Amino acid sequence: MDDTNRNNRKKNACRQEGTLVAHLGVAVEVRFDATGEKKIIRVKRNSGHVVGDRVTVDSDLLIRQKRKSQLTRMDARGKKHCIGANLDAVCIVAACEPLPPPGFIDRAVIAARAAHLRPILLVNKCDLPNSKQYEKELKKTYAGPVSLFILSAITGTGVDRFTANLSGLRSIFVGPTGVGKSSLLNRICPAINLQTGALHESRKRGRHTTTVSTLHRLKGGGELIDSPGFIDFGLADIPVTDLAFHFPGFERSHDTPCQFRNCLHRSEPGCTITSLLDRGRISQERYKTYLSILHELESLENELRYREKNKRRKK
Numbered sequence: 001m002d003d004t005n006r007n008n009r010k011k012n013a014c015r016q017e018g019t020l021v022a023h024l025g026v027a028v029e030v031r032f033d034a035t036g037e038k039k040i041i042r043v044k045r046n047s048g049h050v051v052g053d054r055v056t057v058d059s060d061l062l063i064r065q066k067r068k069s070q071l072t073r074m075d076a077r078g079k080k081h082c083i084g085a086n087l088d089a090v091c092i093v094a095a096c097e098p099l100p101p102p103g104f105i106d107r108a109v110i111a112a113r114a115a116h117l118r119p120i121l122l123v124n125k126c127d128l129p130n131s132k133q134y135e136k137e138l139k140k141t142y143a144g145p146v147s148l149f150i151l152s153a154i155t156g157t158g159v160d161r162f163t164a165n166l167s168g169l170r171s172i173f174v175g176p177t178g179v180g181k182s183s184l185l186n187r188i189c190p191a192i193n194l195q196t197g198a199l200h201e202s203r204k205r206g207r208h209t210t211t212v213s214t215l216h217r218l219k220g221g222g223e224l225i226d227s228p229g230f231i232d233f234g235l236a237d238i239p240v241t242d243l244a245f246h247f248p249g250f251e252r253s254h255d256t257p258c259q260f261r262n263c264l265h266r267s268e269p270g271c272t273i274t275s276l277l278d279r280g281r282i283s284q285e286r287y288k289t290y291l292s293i294l295h296e297l298e299s300l301e302n303e304l305r306y307r308e309k310n311k312r313r314k315k
């Protein structure tokens with residue numbers, strides 16, 4: 001073996017492949033494929049790595065591999081955040097207390113579908129007396145095209161039925177803060193024993209609990225990512241003409257395309273969606289929500305176009 005070959009072999013020996021299993025802000029934790037061992041590696045705060053990323057580690061250097069899928073959201077200031085990588089499903093956690101901000105579930109379903117991920121809606125805290133009415137409303141709007149599970153992290157109701165569906169999938173929990181994501185994860189994998197709101201409350205440190213993203217292996221074979229709660233699930237990179245296709249409640253329109261390919265379903269002739277609306281097959285409430293998200297996306301597209309133009313002018 002010549003020196004070059006020997007050096008290359010040496011180099012490859014200290015290169016290891018793995019999965020990023022925790023993001024701690026200024027460091028990440030990588031689980032190596034070969035040994036299952038974990039290593040903490042320092043990264044810059046905005047290094048662009050997210051939980052679920054496949055990486056090659058060369059001593060302390062982290063090389064990210066191409067993602068098969070990713071889930072992205074936009075915050076109120078227009079900044080994009082990738083929340084998880086190489087996913088299969090998005091578990092949107094909601095509860096009657098605290099109620100999610102208006103449009104949160106719709107945006108999360110749209111973002112999941114646009115990223116080719118399966119949306120799963122979890123209605124947690126079904127042990128609370130106010131839950132029944134809320135469950136009814138969510139079932140009416142989403143059940144069918146979106147898998148929906150009613151459960152309680154406290155009593156354990158519905159949890160086994162839900163976890164049976166996670167086998168073989170990498171899923172991520174998303175939801176506003178306080179809906180019980182960490183409590184559910186604790187119930188599903190008791191070994192993790194994550195800090196939950198109650199724990200923090202007892203230490204009088206407020207309710208913001210999850211500050212890091214972590215990936216956990218499930219007994220049944222799947223993987224689950226717990227991510228910090230956030231208030232706004234702004235849509236990123238979804239063209240206005242694609243919105244209706246991903247919008248929950250418009251699934252009936254998929255078989256019959258509108259007359260115009262760029263139809264936005266307002267008042268264009270030959271529009272399948274407004275025709276279904278007129279015949280009561282799409283509810284007024286769903287259509288109104290669609291229009292408000294459409295308006296939001298149009299404003300965003302205009303803003304981006306304006307910024308782009310200004311940038312070019314300055315050059």
Ligand SMILES: Nc1nc2c(ncn2[C@@H]2O[C@H](COP(=O)(O)OP(=O)(O)OP(=O)(O)O)[C@@H](O)[C@H]2O)c(=O)[nH]1
Pocket residue numbers: 124125126127128151152153154155175176177178179180181182183184195196197198207208209210211227228229230
């Ligand atoms: N009654 C009831 N309370 C629950 C249930 N699940 C969670 N809680 C309570 O809701 C509060 C918030 O729970 P967490 O699990 O910390 O919520 P989270 O969604 O992880 O919150 P963040 O980490 O801030 O995103 C805690 O006080 C839990 O005890 C449930 O099924 N029923």
Ligand SMILES: [Zn+2]
Pocket residue numbers: 258259263264265266268270271272273274
């Ligand atoms: Zn149309």
